[in-house]
Amino acid sequence: MEEAVTRQHAHPNTVFHCLYGFYCLGYSCEQLAHIHHKTVRTIGNWINVYERTGTYQRVNASTTRKFTVDHRQWLCNYYADHPLAYLNEARDAFVRAHQMSISTSSV
DSSP: OHHHHHTSOOOHHHHHHHHHHHHTSOOOHHHHHHHHTOOHHHHHHHHHHHHHHSOOSOOOOOOOOSSOHHHHHHHHHHHHHOTTOOHHHHHHHHHHHHSSOOOGGGO
């Protein structure tokens, strides 16, 4: 269980507290790694990124959606009119209505 917790991306507050400990309190990378349950290399990466970019927060990945709000609303309306429809039936109706492909899992 501990591995699942320690192998995820750190919250920005964790990175901030680590940088505060390094720059303001004078903790070493080894001490901070022990405190925050991270590797020394991870702590060093956080410090390098902060010195290089001046920020400690992760970059927000921009994603583009293939289906618009109107497409999603159409699917909601379809299921309101056909509450017992199977996913593949909704997919086929969507393809007929919009002339674009959609996977069954996206329905």
